[in-house]
Amino acid sequence: MTEALFLEAAIKEEQLLEQGKRRLNVSGVLKILGVSRSGYLSWKKRLPSKREKRKRIIKERIIDIYKDSHQNYGAPKITECLRKEGEIIAEKTVGNYMRELGIKAQYVKPYTVTTINSDFSNELKNILEEQFNPQKPDAVWCSDITYIWTYEGFVYLTR
Structure with a gap:
C-alpha cells in the first residue's frame, strides 16, 4: 500500500x-x-520476503498458463495446471491473484439451435427475381424473423 x-x-x-x-x-x-x-x-x-517471491513466481506462471489457454482458463483450471506442476495452492488464492492481475476467463456461450431446417425449395419460388424497385407502391413486401427466449422455449417474432 x-x-x-x-x-x-x-x-x-x-x-x-x-x-x-x-x-x-x-x-x-x-x-x-x-x-x-x-x-x-x-x-x-527491504528485500522481498519468501512469501512475496513465491507470489511473484506464481503470478508469472498464472499469466503463462492463461496466455497458453488463449485467455480461456479460469481459476479452477489454472489451479489444476499449477497442481500438476507440483505447486500446493488453493483455487481461492489463484482467483485472488488473477483479480490482482486484472485477468479473468472468457465465458463461451454454448451454441443454441434456434431454427429447424426445412426443405422449402419445392414450396417457395423467387417471384421478385432481383427486381428491387417495384413499379407501384405495395407491390412487394418483405419481412424478417427473430426469436425471443422464454421459459417455455423460443418464441418467433416476425413483422
Whole structure:
C-alpha cells in the first residue's frame, strides 16, 4: 500500500513539474502520509520476503498458463495446471491473484439451435427475381424473423 501511495505522489510531482511548480520533497510527502523517514528508508532497502517471491513466481506462471489457454482458463483450471506442476495452492488464492492481475476467463456461450431446417425449395419460388424497385407502391413486401427466449422455449417474432 505504501508503494502505491509513493507512486501516486510521484505522479502528482510530475504534474506539478509540468505546470511549472516546485517539486515535492520526500519529507513533505512523508509528513502528508504520516510515515517516518526511518520507516520509509527501511522499506526502500527491504528485500522481498519468501512469501512475496513465491507470489511473484506464481503470478508469472498464472499469466503463462492463461496466455497458453488463449485467455480461456479460469481459476479452477489454472489451479489444476499449477497442481500438476507440483505447486500446493488453493483455487481461492489463484482467483485472488488473477483479480490482482486484472485477468479473468472468457465465458463461451454454448451454441443454441434456434431454427429447424426445412426443405422449402419445392414450396417457395423467387417471384421478385432481383427486381428491387417495384413499379407501384405495395407491390412487394418483405419481412424478417427473430426469436425471443422464454421459459417455455423460443418464441418467433416476425413483422
